[in-house]
Amino acid sequence: MPEMPEVETIRRTLADKVEGRKIIRVDIGLPRLVKWPTAPEFQAILTDRTIRNLARRGKYLLFYLDNNFVLVVHLRMTGRLCYITPETKQDKFTHILFNLDNGDTLLYADTRTLGTLYLMPEEELWRIAGLSSMGPEPLSAEFTVEYFTDMLSKRQAKIKSVLLNQKLVGGLGNIYVDEALAIACIDPERIAKSLTTQEVRYLHQAVNQVIADGIAHGGTTFRDYRDGVGQSGSHQRYLQVYGRTNEPCQRCGGLIARKEVAGRGTHYCPNCQK
DNA sequence: CTTCACGCCTGTCAGC
DNA sequence: TGCTGACAGGCGTGAA
Numbered sequence A: 001m002p003e004m005p006e007v008e009t010i011r012r013t014l015a016d017k018v019e020g021r022k023i024i025r026v027d028i029g030l031p032r033l034v035k036w037p038t039a040p041e042f043q044a045i046l047t048d049r050t051i052r053n054l055a056r057r058g059k060y061l062l063f064y065l066d067n068n069f070v071l072v073v074h075l076r077m078t079g080r081l082c083y084i085t086p087e088t089k090q091d092k093f094t095h096i097l098f099n100l101d102n103g104d105t106l107l108y109a110d111t112r113t114l115g116t117l118y119l120m121p122e123e124e125l126w127r128i129a130g131l132s133s134m135g136p137e138p139l140s141a142e143f144t145v146e147y148f149t150d151m152l153s154k155r156q157a158k159i160k161s162v163l164l165n166q167k168l169v170g171g172l173g174n175i176y177v178d179e180a181l182a183i184a185c186i187d188p189e190r191i192a193k194s195l196t197t198q199e200v201r202y203l204h205q206a207v208n209q210v211i212a213d214g215i216a217h218g219g220t221t222f223r224d225y226r227d228g229v230g231q232s233g234s235h236q237r238y239l240q241v242y243g244r245t246n247e248p249c250q251r252c253g254g255l256i257a258r259k260e261v262a263g264r265g266t267h268y269c270p271n272c273q274k
Numbered sequence B: 001c002t003t004c005a006c007g008c009c010t011g012t013c014a015g016c
Numbered sequence C: 001t002g003c004t005g006a007c008a009g010g011c012g013t014g015a016a
Helices: A004-018 A039-046 A122-127 A145-153 A159-164 A174-183 A197-216
Strands: A022-028 A034-036 A049-057 A060-065 A069-074 A079-084 A094-100 A105-110 A116-121 A257-261 A264-268
Touching (some): A004 A049, A004 A197, A022 A039, A039 A116, A145 A197, A159 A264, A174 A264
Antiparallel strands (some): A069 A116, A257 A264
């Protein structure tokens, strides 16, 4: 499901509601979603803990608790976190409930059940490989043109697969990669190190732009994605190529095409993207 | 080390 | 209507 703009939107919509709240009980319907520690330990450690702060790194959400533990959630394809009151209708695919001290509930729902939850002391977060090995995020101080240029110059893989690699750039997923490549007019199958200095500059700018726009629009709701209070995003209205197969390119009027690149459905304009 | 195919799960949708 | 196959926003693993 969600990429960095969606996860950031969830963080923003949840933070005010959960920060300062105490978790009074955890109900787990599908224990295998809890990757660490065991589900009973997960429940026991979380019970009576207060959420101090809700942070994000790439596509991970991090709930910092008052006992130095951190609840880490990765939504993968269809995970959802939703803050509900007793009157709110509960999501059909709810698997975990975090019951709060004000009577409200933070729920974790997931149709494909590919999401993952962890709970560990802050100093052990490095054990989560995807978190500790993550590359710089778009819009961050570390994501410089110099870093991007140097990184791409060492890569023999297709540019699409490089941009999807979280170790190299943190937070991009299939939608925003297709969009960034469309904005920068670069063919997704180009070998990363073959990009010219100018193309690298355009692409760097395009990556930052699609992520900033995605956040500004509250994320892209293509099917499952909802924010922390159940609302859809609106960035789907602004997409140039993703999900627009056989529709006209807004730049040249030619038809948007779809093919498989790096094992992922890929949308692009064969006329504009070289 | 880099790159890629595959598996994990379940739901939806197009086509027959 | 019912069935089948393709496809779905991610990532860890293992093989080449």
